[in-house]
Amino acid sequence: MPANIPATTTVKPTAQSTTKSTAKSAAKSVANPPKVTIEVVAKRAGVSKGLVSFALNNRPGVAPETRVRILQVAKELGWKPSLRARSLSTQRSYALGLVIARNPDVLASDPFFPSFIAGVESILAPEGRALVLSVVPDEETELKTYRSLVADGRVDGVFLSDLRHGDPRIPLLAELGLPAVTLGRPDGPSPFPAVTVDDTPGVMASVAHLATLGHRRIAHVAGSSTLLHGSRRRAAFAAALREAGLPEGQTVETDFSVGAGSDATRRLLTQDTPPTAIVYANDPMAIAGLGMAHELGVRVPDDLSITGYDDIDFCRYVYPPLTTVSAAPMAWGRAAASTLLALMENGSADDVDLPAARLVVRGSTAPPHG
Amino acid sequence: MPANIPATTTVKPTAQSTTKSTAKSAAKSVANPPKVTIEVVAKRAGVSKGLVSFALNNRPGVAPETRVRILQVAKELGWKPSLRARSLSTQRSYALGLVIARNPDVLASDPFFPSFIAGVESILAPEGRALVLSVVPDEETELKTYRSLVADGRVDGVFLSDLRHGDPRIPLLAELGLPAVTLGRPDGPSPFPAVTVDDTPGVMASVAHLATLGHRRIAHVAGSSTLLHGSRRRAAFAAALREAGLPEGQTVETDFSVGAGSDATRRLLTQDTPPTAIVYANDPMAIAGLGMAHELGVRVPDDLSITGYDDIDFCRYVYPPLTTVSAAPMAWGRAAASTLLALMENGSADDVDLPAARLVVRGSTAPPHG
DNA sequence: TAGAAAGACTATACCGGTTTAGTTTCCCCC
DNA sequence: GGGGGAAACTAAACCGGTATAGTCTTTCTA
Known part of the structure; x- marks a missing residue:
């Protein structure tokens, strides 16, 4: 259900001939595997859940043999800590955000973002992070979007692209306390690391x-x-x-x-x-x-x-x-993602300067005739 | 932090010449507003948190005046239910997913997705849903990505684009119990609604x-x-x-x-x-x-x-x-998003057939010269 | 007018992790 | 051999919602 809906008319069963029925019911009820949680692992390993958590997160205070045993049991049971539970207790989402404010036409003809995103993903995926993408029509909505991403705790950090003069997003994000990486160096003061391809x-x-x-x-x-x-x-x-x-x-x-x-x-x-x-x-x-x-x-x-x-x-x-x-938008994406992750991990990250863009001479240039 | 990190060095000041310092510390410590949770609202309204939850979610069993009062208090306090907490207890993420498996080059030159996504967003944003985007290099990774999206509970449903013959994603998603919408009608049996632009x-x-x-x-x-x-x-x-x-x-x-x-x-x-x-x-x-x-x-x-x-x-x-x-990729995105939301809400949704694509005659066609 | 049923609301378990405050055990050392 | 302290581990609080069972009124019914 949406946040707080007055009239949840969102979707009413159109009474039409509905030959389709969702796959949910069918599939879910079949196997119904007995959810393996940290509790189960703890019990099976003969320890408390706290200790399982410690072992998982490589914290001191766990005897080496115990740690091994716990991890062993976890593997046997195929346990993966619940992202949701973890999110709630750590107050993090393990996701990064990208908000694109562009006229759809301009966006569509510009291949920058698809490549950039591909680069970003190549770094995020192995780290178990997701990318939350927003495409918004104007600047006002853009700022609102950042606010709500933070309010909802959807993301732990964001990429700032298409920097503008005196970019209002920078103070906003600083105020919101949301880690960010700027694509290029902003013209004003910025608390965020910049990943730059000098054009x-x-x-x-x-x-x-x-x-x-x-x-x-x-x-x-x-x-x-x-x-x-x-x-x-x-x-x-x-x-x-x-x-x-x-x-x-x-x-x-x-x-x-x-x-x-x-x-x-x-x-x-x-x-x-x-x-x-x-x-x-x-x-x-x-x-x-x-x-x-x-x-x-x-x-x-x-x-x-x-x-x-x-x-x-x-x-x-x-x-x-x-x-x-x-x-090299893909490399740019990779660098930006790495930097943002580093920033979140360490609390700080250095600026990165990627190799400057290079001229590629092809057939559209020649001496003027005269 | 990655899934299971060795050293939980969450945030330590790397001793390097760090002219940058993350915005976090600075910003967050300033105001430090006393987090308003459902508990606070309940106390302030003189009711139990359960009742606040009921009022918020428009459930029966709350006296009209009480409901009004609760919502009033909630508004005064600027309370928004925590997405994370809600996610944990409802086992939903309030996000939808799109996995794109394409060669980055092809992806970059194809303006379909940016427009499609813009359309999707225009529906999701007002509903408070986010879009999780994955760009993967090949089919194998693609299937893995779906599995992990489900395992992590990142999304409540997905868009299936670029349908293939005997598309393996359809049985996979059915098995995983993840609601989906296909862009176009698949060639095999499918439990999912299709949103189609006949080409x-x-x-x-x-x-x-x-x-x-x-x-x-x-x-x-x-x-x-x-x-x-x-x-x-x-x-x-x-x-x-x-x-x-x-x-x-x-x-x-x-x-x-x-x-x-x-x-x-x-x-x-x-x-x-x-x-x-x-x-x-x-x-x-x-x-x-x-x-x-x-x-x-x-x-x-x-x-x-x-x-x-x-x-x-x-x-x-x-x-x-x-x-x-x-x-009309944008309209397609809108329709697909609406349909997916409907499917998730009702457990079923009808196929949608959008107006077929139309020929636009311009200058690149003319009679052959004889 | 007793008794059932409905309505409004509370208390509490629960989701599944993390984290803090203890508790036990063992070892070291004077 | 008793005190100090570290290491290993447990119990329980906590994150912030939702959902269920139960309590207390009030009202309708027989």
Whole structure:
């Protein structure tokens, strides 16, 4: 039953022809194995349940032979301590949380999270931890979600992705006392360890690559500047231009969505003096840009060079294949998970800097014709 | 702490240069609010805790005025029943599970799950349920994951996606007594309700559309035939050809991945008599096919028409925009979640048939040039 | 008007672990 | 050989709810 339901109309037996009946009843009543609890193990081993608990948790004060015997009995009986009981007494849930606040469209076209999550899982699963995922539509709901995750004790720690400027989640989580790991370094003070893949070098390398090819009018289709990585990539873009001795480039801000990337591209290319190269803040937008270029009859890479960011699978298979920057979301997930576990175990954890994202040159970049 | 940890060093300050310190200590010690439990509410309302529980759960046997008073007190004190305690005594977790067994690459390029999950969440969140997500690399791990989800009591029910022929998960879950909902109708007997978006009409419509345009050599890049929707779309393709009075078409089986889609396309197009149209089993492969066509100098849609399946965001923005079949993963997620909740509440739930996927005609299909 | 039945509520067992406060036993040492 | 202390273990409280059995009124019934 839901938390405290006024009208539990949740589900009323639709009186229709219900050929289906749940598997529960059938299956559960058959075997009905005599639940083995810590009590049973204790009795069988001839000790108190407290001692079984001690033995299980490797605590001092248990004679070596006794410990062995207890564990032996536990194994024989196939006993696994009840997560629920343990949760109640330890006040922990043995689960970690990830809250994603994104427009479903943007989320859907962005392959970051599936890979990231796969990485996270590869660490959590062997540790017996679960991942609780929330996908919420807006920031307000997001904060509420964190509050209720804590209130319900659903998770022992969370991953903080898509950092924003002056991110309100950081003080919130600090106040709630919920351990967290940030994906990237926040711009303000933070009590949490950061696991970072520096994206600046990758973006700068993209620009440098284009400059070396001879491009002088390079534009940037940036992501949302409220997002830290959005504005950071934008800053890296600007810095790289300066470094290359090029004039300031045009920048169009978007929300990272495919549609916005397409629109931005149209705007850039339909000017009197369009850029000869565009650096996109992510791959989906770059791919949309490629489509738009085709539509406008602008040839890539002959008339226009483009670069993306993320190196999603698609990049290799669009035509021409996309020059992009390769982050490693799966490794990122692994590192973030390890760090969060360490933080929870030790009460502190060091920041982790993963290898910076690298430029991968493919066919979408070439010297400008002129 | 892991399941059974050697040293219960829960939280010791690692003596390293720890500029970070966990937020826990700091935050928690400040306020330290005197935990409000059911006991406190009971005392304050001058009743027993049992009665508070009854009032909360809308059970008979509580005088109306008393109920009101209790709930009033509960609200004043800001009491929310402890999920953990409740879990222990009700033997439920108030969470639902989704286990995804996919190659991370395939998963990453497939926007189905993010959208589906967003739909699921929109139903679960208001009900106070959480979603536990597992991403596993292979089938063996997948089955193990279900077992341990049940053993740990992590979830009260699960979503079964990517149905396979003679899917082993169905008997397993039945045996485990875990309520489930299948996404689509399984091919064997199943005790579980199915929530279905029929994909056959969409695929048939694609073929019909191509046939109407005048195509006679239509090929199919199919998904894995171990997957039900893979082989079903393939069957629909074949049926549609027959219905249109066309000869059997070439079919290449893939694993649904972008790379495989690309390879399959190359193989098809480099034959002596290549097809004039290709029906892809999903959009990512179609997009890869588009790229390959470009690479081979095959113009779309002039020399080759292509169609996809799913109507992912990209379709509108590649060039030419992709004719595809629009499923509605978010609505699917909502329906699946509602059905699973209903099943758990009532012990049974009816199958749900969502509106069949529809063909969306865009620029990637045109009459074959003669 | 006794007696049964219903209604409101309490006391308490229970879920299955962890943890603290004792208790026993054994050993060491002066 | 008696006191001190550590080691090994037990008993019971505790986490915070739910559920069951039972108590005490009040009301309906025969």
